[in-house]
Amino acid sequence: MSKYEYIPEAKLVKGNHDFASITHLVTDVNLRRTPTMWYLLMLPANGLLLLLLGSIGYLFWEGTGIWGLTNPVGWGWAIINFVWWVGIGHAGTLISAILFLFRQDWRTAINRFAEAMTIFAVMCALIFPAIHVGRIWVIYWVFPIPNQMVMWPNFNSPLLWDVFAVSTYFTVSLLFWYVGLVPDLATLRDKATDKIRQIGYGLFSLGWNGSSRHWWNYEKAYMILAGLATPLVLSVHTIVSFDFAVSVIPGWHTTIFPPYFVAGAIFSGFAMVLTLMIITREVYGMKDIMTDDHMEKMNIIIMVTGSMVGFAYLMEFFIAWYSGVEYEKAIFILRATGPYAWAYWIMMGCNVISPQFFWSKKLRTNVKFTFFISIVVNIGMWFERFVITVSSLATDYLPSSWDYYSPTIWDVITYVGTFGLFGTMFLLFLRFLPMIAIAEIKAVMPQADPHNYDNNGKYIPPKEKIQSYVKIINSTDNISIEQDNEKITIQDEPKSKTLEPAFFVKPKNA
Amino acid sequence: MSHQPTITDNLQLSADSKLPQILFGIGIIGLLISAYGYFADANQFFFSYLVSFTFFTGIAIASVFMVMFHHITKSKWGVVIRRIPETFGANLGVWAFFAIPILLGIHNLYHWSHEDAVAADKILKGKSAYLNTPFFIIRQILYFVIWGFVGHKLYKASIDMDITGDWGISSLMRRISAPAIPLFGLSIAFASFDWLMSLDPHWFSTMFGVYFFAISFQSFWAVMILMVFFLQRNGYLKNTIGKVHVYDMGAWLFAFTVFYAYIAFAQFLLIYYANLPEETLWFYHRLEGSWKFIAYGLLLLRFTLPFLVLLNREQKHDRKILTYVSILVLIMHFLEIYWIAMPTLSAHGIHFSWIDFSTLIGLGGIFFGMFFQRFKQNSMIPEKDPKLGACLEKSYHQ
Numbered sequence: 001m002s003k004y005e006y007i008p009e010a011k012l013v014k015g016n017h018d019f020a021s022i023t024h025l026v027t028d029v030n031l032r033r034t035p036t037m038w039y040l041l042m043l044p045a046n047g048l049l050l051l052l053l054g055s056i057g058y059l060f061w062e063g064t065g066i067w068g069l070t071n072p073v074g075w076g077w078a079i080i081n082f083v084w085w086v087g088i089g090h091a092g093t094l095i096s097a098i099l100f101l102f103r104q105d106w107r108t109a110i111n112r113f114a115e116a117m118t119i120f121a122v123m124c125a126l127i128f129p130a131i132h133v134g135r136i137w138v139i140y141w142v143f144p145i146p147n148q149m150v151m152w153p154n155f156n157s158p159l160l161w162d163v164f165a166v167s168t169y170f171t172v173s174l175l176f177w178y179v180g181l182v183p184d185l186a187t188l189r190d191k192a193t194d195k196i197r198q199i200g201y202g203l204f205s206l207g208w209n210g211s212s213r214h215w216w217n218y219e220k221a222y223m224i225l226a227g228l229a230t231p232l233v234l235s236v237h238t239i240v241s242f243d244f245a246v247s248v249i250p251g252w253h254t255t256i257f258p259p260y261f262v263a264g265a266i267f268s269g270f271a272m273v274l275t276l277m278i279i280t281r282e283v284y285g286m287k288d289i290m291t292d293d294h295m296e297k298m299n300i301i302i303m304v305t306g307s308m309v310g311f312a313y314l315m316e317f318f319i320a321w322y323s324g325v326e327y328e329k330a331i332f333i334l335r336a337t338g339p340y341a342w343a344y345w346i347m348m349g350c351n352v353i354s355p356q357f358f359w360s361k362k363l364r365t366n367v368k369f370t371f372f373i374s375i376v377v378n379i380g381m382w383f384e385r386f387v388i389t390v391s392s393l394a395t396d397y398l399p400s401s402w403d404y405y406s407p408t409i410w411d412v413i414t415y416v417g418t419f420g421l422f423g424t425m426f427l428l429f430l431r432f433l434p435m436i437a438i439a440e441i442k443a444v445m446p447q448a449d450p451h452n453y454d455n456n457g458k459y460i461p462p463k464e465k466i467q468s469y470v471k472i473i474n475s476t477d478n479i480s481i482e483q484d485n486e487k488i489t490i491q492d493e494p495k496s497k498t499l500e501p502a503f504f505v506k507p508k509n510a
Numbered sequence: 511m512s513h514q515p516t517i518t519d520n521l522q523l524s525a526d527s528k529l530p531q532i533l534f535g536i537g538i539i540g541l542l543i544s545a546y547g548y549f550a551d552a553n554q555f556f557f558s559y560l561v562s563f564t565f566f567t568g569i570a571i572a573s574v575f576m577v578m579f580h581h582i583t584k585s586k587w588g589v590v591i592r593r594i595p596e597t598f599g600a601n602l603g604v605w606a607f608f609a610i611p612i613l614l615g616i617h618n619l620y621h622w623s624h625e626d627a628v629a630a631d632k633i634l635k636g637k638s639a640y641l642n643t644p645f646f647i648i649r650q651i652l653y654f655v656i657w658g659f660v661g662h663k664l665y666k667a668s669i670d671m672d673i674t675g676d677w678g679i680s681s682l683m684r685r686i687s688a689p690a691i692p693l694f695g696l697s698i699a700f701a702s703f704d705w706l707m708s709l710d711p712h713w714f715s716t717m718f719g720v721y722f723f724a725i726s727f728q729s730f731w732a733v734m735i736l737m738v739f740f741l742q743r744n745g746y747l748k749n750t751i752g753k754v755h756v757y758d759m760g761a762w763l764f765a766f767t768v769f770y771a772y773i774a775f776a777q778f779l780l781i782y783y784a785n786l787p788e789e790t791l792w793f794y795h796r797l798e799g800s801w802k803f804i805a806y807g808l809l810l811l812r813f814t815l816p817f818l819v820l821l822n823r824e825q826k827h828d829r830k831i832l833t834y835v836s837i838l839v840l841i842m843h844f845l846e847i848y849w850i851a852m853p854t855l856s857a858h859g860i861h862f863s864w865i866d867f868s869t870l871i872g873l874g875g876i877f878f879g880m881f882f883q884r885f886k887q888n889s890m891i892p893e894k895d896p897k898l899g900a901c902l903e904k905s906y907h908q
Contacts, residue, residue, distance in 0.1 A: 004676075004679060004680075004681040004682045005678050006676075006677035006678045006681060009584065103587075231768070238772075242779075242780070245784075246779075246780060246783040247784065248786060253780070253784050253786070254716045254780075255718075255776065255777045255781065256716035256720065257776075258717075258772070258773075258776040258780075259717075259720055307692055308695075311692070311695055311696070312716070314696075315699065315716045315719065316716055319714050319715070322637055322640060322703075322714055323714045324633040324636040324637060324712075325788060359688075
């Protein structure tokens, strides 16, 4: 009948699950014996973590001279890695807070998991500003602590705002994550058979017993935290962008930086969630919950945010030319053709071109391809920060001081080491905490609908319920409809008559 | 299945409503008076016209954007109000004719259009590949071709679904929306550069396109809220658009109030902080003399007050509060565009002219006249939309 096919929305939980089977599926991961594979993965993760600790130790001993920093490139890998990890840390709270406010039910399959990733990513990020200061023993000076010397941090500096923004973000994300965990921890407590788990999970589930009063408080707390976290998601990367944009360095000072950085952060964060999700759901058999439809939706977000980043690149480029400012023009030409052109084109290819493949439905539903792109995107986003930081500094106002910046082995080791920290934390999370928000995923299942058992216990999903209600058989002037198995043909009716009983009944002369 | 949603409202705006004629009448009178203003003070006329034109065009573009977002996200909540932005968007093609006075007044409006001025100015010479009269005209045509085409397509698809009841059309709508969103993003950015940013041809800001999008979208929600209340006051859609839908619109107005403040403040802060002469001059003019009253007024009345008032959940669906806030937002939106454009004409301070208001009323009459003219031709909601049931079923939770 139609040239175009109507695609009803897919079910959020695939397979023939009920509440009990979902609980079992998720909690079994935490309650069964630790698989050998987990130890095998923990080994390299811990190895890298030790490497990180070692390189930090050497840094404290020797000073920042071990890094590749030069004059004028005073900001190198440390800031790049910081921005990169913080950017990745945006997806979790976006999924749990913003998508919650938008009532996007599909978020329930991935929010727990993404929030955990956020917290660990922010931990990795926080390492860099903390260790880069040189005199590590006075790191507490970054906080405005009253002291007898009346020494204060510079309140005009976005670097100080960063301290507040990132630490607030970390705190709220952690709280948000924990509040969401409480009902599920209680589930684990109740399912656990050994004393240690019962006490451990029992302690952190705060005496949750699922009473309606508990749920009422929980919903309120969750809503308030979502409301608080939403501006934080935007503010963190906005302030990170201020670190660059308030300066007068060509290529850094441009007004589109705040939303552009936020879009880039969401872009890389979603890519990281996808990378982890695709592996995890395979290993733990969670494909019924983290379905291909979730992957497709996330791919669309990657495509949108990637295009927004592309839009910002274009604006920067155009305005650099339009501004007529010599240095501004020069830096953009130097980025594309100068000593760091290779990094620039990696950035362009990975960030702007690669997500465009997701216009194709075939590609964005292809698991292997998605996995590939999710890694490509994060490589691209690392290079974006590299291009911004290094190219603007290495080729600044004075050509006489231009120099090629290269990292040292310690830069590389510290960066690679952060994967150890991230991997260790993530493996611990997978082992000990429910990786899916059990209570929330149940709420989006058809069984949670109070009308679910209306038809003598035979379930009809809500969407199809409406579909069977309105079935249009042909589309001539007189519309025939089938309502509750009763065929009705409607003759021409006057336009302005009040229509009973339903919304679809309005004949119309074509 | 007694709990199924039903519509008991009349979905057709009365065919013998005289509203479009009245609005057209007001519009024509307003424009005729403005035409007199052209002979009295041509510069003033063109600037006033530009302000009013961008005011309404921004709202129409935001409408199409909203419809596209709606399709692409498969939203359910807004089905009952979707026909309103669809109708605004469908008029964009015809609305292009009202861009012609800007082309006629290009020499009055834009310093860069004078070839002798460009020849004497090194910076303008550098920009002349973009800022020149033929390319400016080509761009205007291009924008309106894109906007008019997409607006028309989406409207037509929606009406087709009304007629045929073919749910497959929702796939078509998504197929139109997806590629149109990036096109709109780019065309809005460049249109804002053309209309407003290039009034001061030395000034530049990469954020300006996003900024124009933000102010337009905030005022778009104000228009939506007022339009829905206007229809309901006249007895239309009273049971169809419920508390929950009003709440959603209130929430959107709140969200875009914050988004607007975020974008506008970030743009200001970065320019203020870096303090580069080529950029700060623009804000310098707008924070001096009586212009500063609008600048601080925007902070207080376009962000702070609506933000505080709409923060409370109960107030996001309070009809009285929403009406006042929406009117306030629209007044501030007009003043903001005024504040962007007019210092080019009168740098010393605010100098309201009667032409400012006659063009606003004139274009407004035509804009809303065209809206109601089209709105009464079809049903006021997309009545066979597959998600209409879910939209009507939505209930307001305490």
